[in-house]
Amino acid sequence: MKIADWMVESGVAFGTSGARGLVTSMTDAVCFAYTVGYLKHLQTLGEFAPGTSVAIAGDLRPSTPRILRACAAAILWMEGQPVNCGFVPTPALSLYAFGRGIPSLMVTGSHIPDDRNGIKFNRARGEFLKSDEAAMRHEDVTLPEGWFDEQGALKIDVAVPPLTDVLREYVARYVDFFGPTALSGLKLGIYQHSAVGRDVLVSVVEALGGEAHPLGRSDVFVSVDTEAVRPEDVVLARDWAQTGQFDAILTTDGDSDRPLLADQNGRWLRGDVLGILAARKLGAVSVTTPVSSNTALEASGVAPFVQRTRIGSPFVVSGMTDAVEKGNVPSVGYEANGGFLLASDIEHDGRRLVALPTRDAVLPMLCALVSATSGQNGLAELLETLPPRFTVSDRLKDVPTEQSKARLTILREDVPAVSGTLGFVDACGPVATVDETDGIRMTFERGDIIHLRPSGNAPELRVYVESATPERAEQLLTLGLEAVRRWMA
Numbered sequence: 001m002k003i004a005d006w007m008v009e010s011g012v013a014f015g016t017s018g019a020r021g022l023v024t025s026m027t028d029a030v031c032f033a034y035t036v037g038y039l040k041h042l043q044t045l046g047e048f049a050p051g052t053s054v055a056i057a058g059d060l061r062p063s064t065p066r067i068l069r070a071c072a073a074a075i076l077w078m079e080g081q082p083v084n085c086g087f088v089p090t091p092a093l094s095l096y097a098f099g100r101g102i103p104s105l106m107v108t109g110s111h112i113p114d115d116r117n118g119i120k121f122n123r124a125r126g127e128f129l130k131s132d133e134a135a136m137r138h139e140d141v142t143l144p145e146g147w148f149d150e151q152g153a154l155k156i157d158v159a160v161p162p163l164t165d166v167l168r169e170y171v172a173r174y175v176d177f178f179g180p181t182a183l184s185g186l187k188l189g190i191y192q193h194s195a196v197g198r199d200v201l202v203s204v205v206e207a208l209g210g211e212a213h214p215l216g217r218s219d220v221f222v223s224v225d226t227e228a229v230r231p232e233d234v235v236l237a238r239d240w241a242q243t244g245q246f247d248a249i250l251t252t253d254g255d256s257d258r259p260l261l262a263d264q265n266g267r268w269l270r271g272d273v274l275g276i277l278a279a280r281k282l283g284a285v286s287v288t289t290p291v292s293s294n295t296a297l298e299a300s301g302v303a304p305f306v307q308r309t310r311i312g313s314p315f316v317v318s319g320m321t322d323a324v325e326k327g328n329v330p331s332v333g334y335e336a337n338g339g340f341l342l343a344s345d346i347e348h349d350g351r352r353l354v355a356l357p358t359r360d361a362v363l364p365m366l367c368a369l370v371s372a373t374s375g376q377n378g379l380a381e382l383l384e385t386l387p388p389r390f391t392v393s394d395r396l397k398d399v400p401t402e403q404s405k406a407r408l409t410i411l412r413e414d415v416p417a418v419s420g421t422l423g424f425v426d427a428c429g430p431v432a433t434v435d436e437t438d439g440i441r442m443t444f445e446r447g448d449i450i451h452l453r454p455s456g457n458a459p460e461l462r463v464y465v466e467s468a469t470p471e472r473a474e475q476l477l478t479l480g481l482e483a484v485r486r487w488m489a
Contacts, residue, residue: 003037004137014133016312016456018120023063027152028070035074037139038121047124050079057085057093058107059196059255061114067107073158084161089197089256091360092170108255114221129314175207177353183210189249193222197256226258227337228394241266252361259338259361263379271338278367286328288319291437292336292464299387310438340364390473395460404454404461422483
């Protein structure tokens with residue numbers, strides 16, 4: 001049966017980044033089949049053959065160990081050698097695998113609730129692109145006889161190999177580039193919740209001379225979305241900041257490839273703002289980012305070359321790679337969720353930061369913190385150096401993707417009229433431009449932006465807003481969410 005048929009039968013399909021689905025749908029048999037299809041595709045590219053090592057890792061969801069075992073079984077059945085990297089950040093796995101030219105996969109659902117999970121596949125030296133996903137759909141996979149029961153559970157005994165340490169190399173990456181005193185004098189709160197990188201983030205801060213204070217560690221999975229920050233996380237950051245102990249508070253999403261950084265006042269910085277600060281610190285010549293990211297990028301003149309793409313790291317990677325081929329380096333990319341990607345090496349003061357063309361949470365936070373040390377008022381002062389454009393976003397949960405697409409089709413047919421019906425025109429003035437790169441992004445004559453898009457990872461409708469003040473952005477987000485909620489009913 002082709003992988004495309006497995007997708008239809010199981011309900012587990014490719015989203016924005018990798019295969020995602022309900023844990024109940026991601027049976028051992030389905031995960032095994034997906035991994036076999038992935039390796040068969042890599043065979044056609046010359047990146048996998050019997051004896052090839054395949055690095056595997058996962059996040060801290062309860063379902064992750066079971067899925068990792070099914071993936072390891074598939075690698076063994078294909079005569080590969082699974083390399084168990086344990087429960088580590090996605091970028092730590094990628095750094096290890098890319099540096100050795102071997103395939104890798106990460107079992108993670110990122111920020112989505114733990115009733116769902118996923119598998120993020122990588123090629124030998126970079127991310128699995130949309131063209132790879134399309135090709136993988138055509139791979140035929142037949143399960144080995146007697147390996148699974150009727151419910152799709154793995155029956156044979158598969159031992160996951162001993163742990164391979166990939167974290168030492170990941171920490172050294174930042175120490176070697178920024179130096180062991182880069183964060184000296186800073187007291188940093190580390191909001192740990194259930195992020196897989198919660199302990200290595202402490203290690204990085206301390207290795208750079210900072211003082212790390214772990215906060216909010218959880219024994220159960222917490223769904224932290226760096227694009228749509230939970231109200232309780234807003235309160236937590238504010239309360240921690242009011243103690244006056246911290247220069248900043250750092251955290252990540254579940255698989256620790258997307259950052260969330262709060263200033264000394266407990267205000268969480270948007271990921272696309274972090275991206276601008278990191279691009280500036282690294283001296284980027286080309287910046288690639290999705291259409292949903294803050295337009296302060298262009299207004300600030302950080303880089304001479306800017307590309308806007310669809311949402312999802314595979315699209316950003318493609319744009320960054322094109323920039324490298326054109327000689328526009330350093331070439332970097334980032335997403336509105338904060339994940340920062342580096343397509344070319346960075347040289348600075350005799351130090352080299354090797355390219356890592358996949359989302360990383362640590363690099364943009366370090367760039368911002370190091371940049372802020374030159375001012376008197378830390379991150380708050382650093383933010384004032386950017387043009388006054390403010391983005392916020394949230395999502396309507398439990399909205400089937402097909403329902404979202406159907407509604408956006410209606411909007412697309414007559415944007416001025418439908419946006420008027422929703423109340424957007426009264427609030428923002430007439431529609432000036434419409435961008436359909438990914439979803440429908442409406443820019444209004446008064447400079448406000450409202451962007452509607454179905455999530456690629458979950459049954460959610462995303463609402464993105466940009467305006468000239470944070471108060472105005474929050475006001476429009478509330479209006480947009482309520483209008484769309486009524487419209488979807």
